[in-house]
Amino acid sequence: AVRPFNEIPGQWKNSVANLYTFWRMDGLRNIHRIMMHNFNMYGPIYREKVGYYESVNIIKPEDAAVLFKAEGHYPKRLRVEAWTSYRDYRNRKYGVLLKDGEDWKSNRIVLNKEVISPKVQGNFVPLLDEVGHDFVARVYKKIERSGQNEWTTDLSHELFKYALESVSHVLYGERLGLLLDYIDPDAQHFIDCITLMFKTTSPMLYLPPALLRHTGAKIWKDHVDAWDGIFNQADRCIQSIYRQLRKNPDDGEKYPGVLASLLMLDKLSIEDIKASVTELMAGGVDTTSITLLWTLYELARHPDLQEEIRAEILAARIASKGDVVQMLKMVPLLKGALKETLRLHPVAVSLQRYITEDIVLQNYHIPAGTLVQLGLYAMGRDHRIFPHPEQYRPSRWVRSQSHYFRSLSFGFGPRQCLGRRIAETEMQLFLIHMLENFRFEKKRQVEVRSTFELILLPEKPIMLTIKPL
Ligand code: HEM
Ligand code: 2DC
Numbered sequence: 014a015v016r017p018f019n020e021i022p023g024q025w026k027n028s029v030a031n032l033y034t035f036w037r038m039d040g041l042r043n044i045h046r047i048m049m050h051n052f053n054m055y056g057p058i059y060r061e062k063v064g065y066y067e068s069v070n071i072i073k074p075e076d077a078a079v080l081f082k083a084e085g086h087y088p089k090r091l092r093v094e095a096w097t098s099y100r101d102y103r104n105r106k107y108g109v110l111l112k113d114g115e116d117w118k119s120n121r122i123v124l125n126k127e128v129i130s131p132k133v134q135g136n137f138v139p140l141l142d143e144v145g146h147d148f149v150a151r152v153y154k155k156i157e158r159s160g161q162n163e164w165t166t167d168l169s170h171e172l173f174k175y176a177l178e179s180v181s182h183v184l185y186g187e188r189l190g191l192l193l194d195y196i197d198p199d200a201q202h203f204i205d206c207i208t209l210m211f212k213t214t215s216p217m218l219y220l221p222p223a224l225l226r227h228t229g230a231k232i233w234k235d236h237v238d239a240w241d242g243i244f245n246q247a248d249r250c251i252q253s254i255y256r257q258l259r260k261n262p263d264d265g266e267k268y269p270g271v272l273a274s275l276l277m278l279d280k281l282s283i284e285d286i287k288a289s290v291t292e293l294m295a296g297g298v299d300t301t302s303i304t305l306l307w308t309l310y311e312l313a314r315h316p317d318l319q320e321e322i323r324a325e326i327l328a329a330r331i332a333s334k335g336d337v338v339q340m341l342k343m344v345p346l347l348k349g350a351l352k353e354t355l356r357l358h359p360v361a362v363s364l365q366r367y368i369t370e371d372i373v374l375q376n377y378h379i380p381a382g383t384l385v386q387l388g389l390y391a392m393g394r395d396h397r398i399f400p401h402p403e404q405y406r407p408s409r410w411v412r413s414q415s416h417y418f419r420s421l422s423f424g425f426g427p428r429q430c431l432g433r434r435i436a437e438t439e440m441q442l443f444l445i446h447m448l449e450n451f452r453f454e455k456k457r458q459v460e461v462r463s464t465f466e467l468i469l470l471p472e473k474p475i476m477l478t479i480k481p482l
Pocket of ligand 2 (some may be wrong): 216291295362430468
């Protein structure tokens with residue numbers, strides 16, 4: 014017989030005890046490890062109440078399948094109140110990230126066609142390829158200047174610039190010039206604002222922003238400053254394209270970028286376009302750059318694997334005869350490496366949905382309306398789901414092993430990551446260019462852990478040594 018909702022294990026009945034564990038484990042920065050701890054203690058399903066939201070947590074691929082079948086036509090994830098509060102406070106529209114219901118759906122359908130459909134990938138490739146080339150040239154320059162024929166560095170700042178340059182080229186069809194020696198201070202400020210925005214969001218998952226706002230808390234002020242910086246910079250970029258387009262309407266000769274395409278299509282209001290393009294620009298920086306940093310870190314720790322992927326890339330380069338779109342279809346191990354990076358170092362600790370119908374998970378009844386979270390970080394490190402989870406093995410994604418509801422780093426279904434195609438193409442091209450030119454090494458083999466700042470980040474700087482081949 015199916016067991017009732019109230020019998021699901023967990024500390025949900027005693028939220029004081031739960032808050033105590035949370036505090037003792039420095040919960041804020043350790044959400045991912047607390048979730049693993051809870052799955053070890055309670056098994057593959059538990060209920061919890063932290064702060065002001067309550068959820069059911071699951072870890073198994075079979076349960077994920079049941080969850081996503083019950084997500085309904087307008088899938089809804091956990092609402093990040095800090096982000097909606099800011100927009101309400103400044104009277105700005107929600108973009109696709111924060112919209113819900115019919116409004117979300119109608120915007121998302123239009124955006125899908127311009128951002129994630131297979132037909133646009135070909136448009137993005139030359140734009141992203143150009144940025145990849147320039148990054149390589151920049152690294153050669155750095156190596157030359159070091160005078161030692163190698164460059165040892167924490168690449169994160171360079172990667173942030175690479176990611177912003179890439180996503181901007183796709184969105185605006187124009188370069189910002191972030192890979193030049195002297196960069197626009199406004200662009201650097203934008204990058205800093207995104208990091209601050211994420212960092213100030215996580216405490217507000219537990220303390221309602223409305224309360225913080227009315228008590229004049231510093232965290233709320235910093236959060237507002239961060240979003241103000243993001244919106245001001247995005248507004249400048251959007252205005253400039255808008256004016257250009259009015260002066261010289263597009264001649265259809267070359268791909269003009271996502272923003273211009275949306276403006277010409279004329280299916281969304283200017284305000285809706287602005288809101289979603291700003292989210293795309295902000296969502297396109299820390300996510301891909303950190304994933305690339307983790308990938309280089311793993312490849313530096315696994316030199317033989319690095320060599321194997323390099324060989325695959327060189328072979329694909331020759332076989333594709335200069336057709337980059339074709340080349341991207343010939344690098345399965347490289348793609349496996351990115352999946353493997355996101356398995357061990359996911360950007361999102363969890364995926365969440367409010368279910369729209371009653372379901373059964375692990376033989377417990379779950380009523381419609383419940384917030385169900387899939388622990389993505391915990392799932393990626395569970396030995397029952399991934400044999401030898403501690404090993405970085407891209408080939409597990411290439412060979413036959415079942416991938417059924419195991420590859421979920423970008424989410425699932427109609428509400429999955431809108432930036433997915435951009436992110437994947439950008440990361441693949443980066444690694445192709447870098448591995449064709451350089452070798453990556455790590456001097457001290459120390460394990461770097463993740464820390465939660467809304468997205469998961471390396472807990473300390475990762476130092477890499479880059480040498481020309
Ligand atoms: C949503 C992951 C890069 C823009 C999401 C979600 C995940 C995710 C897990 C939630 C999906 C769900 O609930 O099913 C990632 C990862 C990235 C990445 C792992 C890179 C490694 C990007 C980039 C952009 C972006 C580059 C922008 C260009 C968005 C947006 C949403 C989203 C707008 C909300 C979509 C909606 O609600 O309809 N992402 N993301 N992401 N992401 Fe990404
Ligand atoms: C954070 O408990 C932990 O892709 C919370 O590009 C639940 C939660 C809800 C929404 C998730 C968030 C977590 C992590 C960051 C995500 C976000 C949805 C989109 C966002 C996964 C798991 C992200 C990074 C977007 C951000 C775009 C934004 C900057 C405009």
